[in-house]
Amino acid sequence: MTDYYEVLGVERTASDEEIKKAYRRMSRKYHPDIAGPEYEDKFKEVNSAYDVLSNPDKRRMYDSGVDPNDPGASSAPQGFGMGDVGDIFGQFFGGAFGGGQSQGPTPRTQPGRDALAQASIDLRTAVFGGTAHVRISTFGLCGECSGTGTASGEKPTTCPECHGSGYRQRVVRTLLGQMMTTAPCERCSGHGTIIEHPCPSCLGHGRVRVTREVGVTIPAGIGDDTRLRLANQGEVGEGGGAAGDLYIDVSIRRDKRFTRQGDDLHCWIRIPMTWAVLGHRTDIDTLDGKQTVDIPAGSQPEDVTTLKGLGVTRLRRPSERGDLIVHLQVEIPGRISEKERRLIEDFASSHDGSADDSGPAPRSSVEGGRKGFFDKIRDVLG
Structure with a gap:
């Protein structure tokens, strides 16, 4: 089980405020838009740690030995229930025991990630409020296909291999004999549909990398090193999915007189x-x-x-x-x-x-x- 306290760099007795400060520091350090795309997994790990430790119920559950982010986690720290048995048998026998294909194909439209940017303001703006402008480079909606990922307004076609299910069944040899397994369809990558003619601009992703300027409203009296949140101003998701949030870390420049x-x-x-x-x-x-x-x-x-x-x-x-x-x-x-x-x-x-x-x-x-x-x-x- 991942040590979330170690991920955020805090003690197990850390207060809510200490956890919040540690999360802000680590998320700024490992955000892919700042540290680079190679830190995406580390950034996700930091978010998972904060999701658990910032929630009193999840934190108590975690401290008792159960990871709330684990799909197989239950109220008991040891063992597994009948649902786990069903998942195991479903993987081998193609859904006969309640697992396997019941989850359906993977949607092409996925929500976007949050983005992070820095804004530097003068003391006058901090005192009276105002507007700061920041430039961010992130994924935006593809203007040519409007997020569909297809060329000329075409619609994705049903995958001929999995017939729209997103999964394929295969027979494998094991020590117990031949068994049936279920895995995502390789032809459509589990989506159940195929884009025959992808959009030439986004290559079927429904989004493109863009650089844009965002106006940020600065409240009067803001303190140094304050983080502001702009809803739905972050990264657009795959397939034109809903954009994440944009977080702005505001710093106040030193004034010569005051x-x-x-x-x-x-x-x-x-x-x-x-x-x-x-x-x-x-x-x-x-x-x-x-x-x-x-x-x-x-x-x-x-x-x-x-x-x-x-x-x-x-x-x-x-x-x-x-x-x-x-x-x-x-x-x-x-x-x-x-x-x-x-x-x-x-x-x-x-x-x-x-x-x-x-x-x-x-x-x-x-x-x-x-x-x-x-x-x-x-x-x-x-």
Whole structure:
């Protein structure tokens, strides 16, 4: 029995969220559209593992020793029932015991697989929402035959070998004597019909490889590394079967001005020390255009001022937004005139007289954090 926990790379005690994250990571790694067609079997194995472990009932059944994906699995972990015996005898005796041809021919129309693509968006789109465009290469409906697989609108004809059943019976010699076996018809590959004149574009498959552009609606407030699902936008199946789903992994590009933390945005502005001492009002560029920032008198380096409601749209409450937090970086001049030096020294002496060096050091100093405003000025002046 396949170890589904090992397939997803998780412990047997993994939570539902851990299993979901592991599936997203493994499906992205092994998807044939990204890793290559040689990983198709591995991708199917990953999907089978997630199908079982993400379903509480199937997971309990699997943990008890029964693989729910095994067609022969039953509620008991050992042994087999009469249905299994019927299948065995049906394979040898051509359906006399309830197996064999009862399943009928294999349909030519099959559902398509899911597809996976990547989309990279800027911070503005993540904040306000918008549309991203991705190009995918996958199977689409054949335009020449509309998915039928036949040329000139012809219909498939009944297979003369199996007469439409999709299976052939053969007599084989065994230790028990001659026995009858049932196997898919080689002439029609088990379909029961033959396409005499296949479509020259799709060669009878009803689909062709196409490259197309898909518009993806990005919801406002989307987070980084989010997966979106577009129903019926994936791969068209054999014989023009229903398309699978298209999954889009969305990543947010790093912004030069703003840093996102949850629903809040952070930015840093440089101000002269006179603004910090005396206070000032200045305009800054935000995602909402020019906004005025009030800098209080006596501001210290790395103080912050908050602009309410100018952050990221809350994903589950689109009418609300986070805040824009502005960090102040006070610029201290490296060169000053003698007159400026005397003025600053007179100003510093009137404040330094109240300093008390006997007390405990501020926490920021102990931790190697930021210095006070006048500490920085004294450093510059030597």
